Each structure stands twice: as C-alpha cells, then as structure tokens.
Amino acid sequence: MTATGGKIRAVIVDDEDLARQVVRELLEAHPEIEVAAECANGFEAVKAVTELKPDLLFLDIQMPKLDGFEVLELIGTDMAVIFATAYDQHALRAFEVHAVDYLLKPFGAERFEQALARARQRIGGKLPPATDLKASTRAPGEFAERIVVRDGTRVHIIPIGKLDYAEAQDDYVALASEGKKHLKQQTISSLETSLDPARFLRIHRSYIVNLERVTKIEPYGKDTHLSILSDGTRLPVSRSGYGRLRSVLDQKA
C-alpha cells in the first residue's frame, strides 16, 4: 500500500462534469478513498498524476488534448487504472494496457464496487508493472499519427511528419523534431513498431530515420555509411541498414 495513513488517493479524469460527478458520488460510500484531484482533459491529468502520484485513476478515453491511452502512456502504470467509457470498442486495448477494469457508461453502484474491489487487489498486491505498453496503445495495423512526450508535468505532442529521427539512449529514445530533442522512456524497437514502415526506417541499431529527410548517403569507413538529412544532420547507417535504405530509396526513385 503506497497510500499514506491507509487512505487510497484517487484522481478522476473525464471531460464531462456530470460524468465526474457520478464517480465522486459513488465514492462517497468509501471514506477510505480520497479524491485528490479531478481533471477535465489529458494535459491536466498528466500534470495531476505526476504531482500527486495517486493510487487509483478513473480514466475516460475520449477527451480533449490527449486521449486516455495517451495519458496512460505518459504516466506509466504505477497505479491502478479503471477506464470508464461509453462504448466498448476500446475494451480490448484497455486490457492490453493492464487496466484493472473497464466500466461502460452508464454504470451503477454494483458494477462500480466490483471495479473498486479489483483496484484494491492491484494496489495491495503490488502487481508487477506492465511491460512496455507504448506499442499496445495503438490498434493493430494502425500506425501512430503523433507521439506524446512528457517533460516533467508538461506534455509535448510531436506530429509524426515533424519527427526527423529517433536515437536510442539507454532506456530512452531521443526524438529529434524541429531542431529540438525530446526524451521519452521507450525502447527504440517498440517505437519502430509503432511507426509506419513506409515513412520511417531503422538504419542502425540506435537510429530510426524519417525517410523524407534523407538527402544523401555517403560511404564512411569500411562497412558503414552516413546518411545526410536535409538539416545537415549526419546519422550512421549500419550494413544491414544500408541494404534496407537502398532498397526503399531505389523503389521511390
């Protein structure tokens, strides 16, 4: 139990006031659960969770700024998450990201109690943290249209067309976009699977490049090459990466 004084601290995230009201009301029967914050959009949610580190999160899926899955991607899985949404098209994805439960609106006290019971098990049992969930926050066959990055309590949104390249840095990837680098806790392989292979290519163990940015490939050393991007950045290309790059660029030419 991470909560202080035995209290469970909860954050309610929903863009509709009335929907938050339902959760608040149903929680009145549980004095051991304290509502630490209520948020009306994804940005507020990321900020509140980062600052307050709650034990329990009630999360709507369709919201302004960031959707529920994006929020979860940014704040990790150190808390029990209960999704609440009006339609069950997201149910499968919700469980892939290790949500404790998935409430379909409208829900009543009975169903809410079940969800709470499961949340308590999760909070008490210290379930192992979810594996890399960034890749599963997308539906299969769909590629990311944007990448969300958290910087402290601030959130950056990088549209996929503005990503120049990504570089692996230990447990993080550095995402280069418009002259800036954003660090995100994600493996480069999981990033690779979320990107459209027609637009991005893994040219090196540590690099993924936006194909539109590549202007030139130059030999460098015995087995390797360098790719020159439109802004002058030089990225190493491994031997196998060179083969893939050549075949893609030849197809486009």
Add this chain to the structure above:
Amino acid sequence: MHPILGYPRRLGLYLITWLILSELLFYVATYHHFGIDKFESGLFFFPLSLFYAFICLSAWYSCRGIPLEDTSFMGMLVPHLLAALIVASFWAATARALASALSRLPSLQGFDQKVVRDIPVFVAMGVLLYLLAVAMFYVLLAQEASREAERRESQARVLARDAELRALKAQVNPHFLFNSLHSISALTSSDPKRAREMCIALADFLRATLGLGEKALIPLEEELSLIHSFLAVEKIRFGARLKMEEQIDPGILDCMVPPLILQPLVENAVVHGVANLTEGGWIQLRVGASHGPNGSNESNVSIEVENRFDPEAPARRKSGVGLANVRQRLDTRYGTNASFSVDKDGERFHVGLTLPAERQGVHA
C-alpha cells in the same frame, strides 16, 4: 450467346421467315427469267437459301463488334457493306457450283448456263439479304441493351435505397446515446428536474430519428427541430462548453430535404469540435436560400455548419464517416444538382452544402 443460334424456337422462326422472304425474292427475280418449273426452282433455291440463312447468322458477330451507339454512319456502313459483298460473292459461287451439279441431270441440261448469266443478280440479292440480317441483329442488340440498362437502373435504385437505410441506421451514434444516459444517471441524484428534461429531449430525438426510416424527404423545419432536441441533450452534457448560434431564413422552412442530412453535420461539429476543446467551442448554423450552381433561376437551399476545433486533438475513430455519408446520400439523390464542401482554416471547420429547393407537394 448467339441470340438466334442459342434458342431453338428463335432459330425456327428465323429460318421460316428467311425461306419465305428469299423464295419470294427469287421467284420475282428469276422464275420467269430462267424459264424452269417450280419443282426445279425449289430444288435449286431451297438448299441455297437455307445455306445462306446460316451464313447470315454470322452478321451478329460483326454487329456486336461495331456497336450502333458509338460508331459513325460511314464507319458502320463500309465494313458491313464489304462483309456483305464478300459473303454474297461466296454465296454466288456456291450457287454456280450447285447449278453446274444440277445441270448433270438430264431434265436440267444447260441450267448452269442460265445461272452464270445471272451471277450479278445473286450477288445483289446476297448483299441485300445480308444487310437485312445486319438490321435485324442491331434491333436485337438494342433491345438487349435497353433491357440491361433497365435491369441496372433498378439495381442501382435498390442499392441507393439500401445505402440510405443503412446510413440512417448508423446515424444514432452509440457514444451519444450511452454518454447521454450516463449524464442522466448523474443528474438523477443531484438535479432530478434536469434529469427529466434530458430524458424528454433524448426521447424526442430518438422518436424523431426512428420515424424517419420510411420517409424519403422531410420538411427542413422537421430536420431543424430534430437538431434542436439533439442539441438540448448535448447542452446538458457539455454545459457552457457548447455554444450554438443559428441564422435561419424562415422563408425556406417548408423546403423538403432528405432526413438526417443536417444532423450529422451538427453532431460532427460537437464530437470533433466542442468535445475536443477544454474551454469549449462554438457552432454556427446558417440555413438560407441561394441560386443554383449554374446560375439558373431555380433556387437552392444552402446550409452551412461552421465550428471551432482543435487541429492537434487526438485522432478519433470513425472520423469523417458521418460527412462521407451525407456526401454520398446527396450524390445519389441529386447528382450534380447538389454540392458539398468541407474546408479547414486554422481552428475553423466549415461544411457547406446546397441542394435544390423542393417545396411540399411539388415534385422535381
């Protein structure tokens, strides 16, 4: 399949007609001329006619190859005439061969000499009969084409109707329904009066929507009241976040429009605009009369829905399906007489459509 060879009854009819016609022609043209009796004439002309009847069936293939509708008169005449000449010459040669065979019979000695003199007559007859067959096949082809067109048209009508019904069924967005019910459940304890209001607004909207499946057109006024009950529900859900402005020309409220042609546009503005804006957003609805796209005098109904949206909002599934549906339905019903446009400019999203103004009781 060949339209005559493939059907025994048609083939029989064709052969009988053919024999009567050709025998008649030859009787007039040659009987007196050749000076032979009816029996001998029959012996000669009957197999010859039958043979030619089958040859002329081949005209079908050249008719199919040279379609009536997209060939010039000369482009049609020249190849058919050429084919007629070749076929007729071949037939005349056959006639000559048959005549010389028959002239071996004692009673028909010298018959071939008479036929040889009249070879040009055979060629002329052959050409004439072949062209007659060509004409017949064109009639058959035209008949077949019109039947096919009719079949296709009725099929298109069925498809359009199906698509429309499916579109109507898909309109009531489950998100809208369940979110509204959730809001009602929230209000039951905090504000029962508003919960009841919302129930009534939702019921009004559902009742209106469910009754629409049977109707091809409804008065614009009815569509607008549908939108009002829809917005009444959404206003309770979104509160101050939803601001709606309307400019409606009262003179066109009795114009007939396809049901649910406007509601999806407003719903789209709520779901992709207001719902994605933390501070809330506005929707403007303008309905008025305008002139036809070709500058014609016929007046049009012009509808515009404009709303604020967040260009960086997270992508929602199913986005654009509602708009595509409206576009498709307008297209099926009005073709080029209706227009539909979608444009984005910064934080503004604008949908405009025009359709012919049809009054109640007046059919376009």
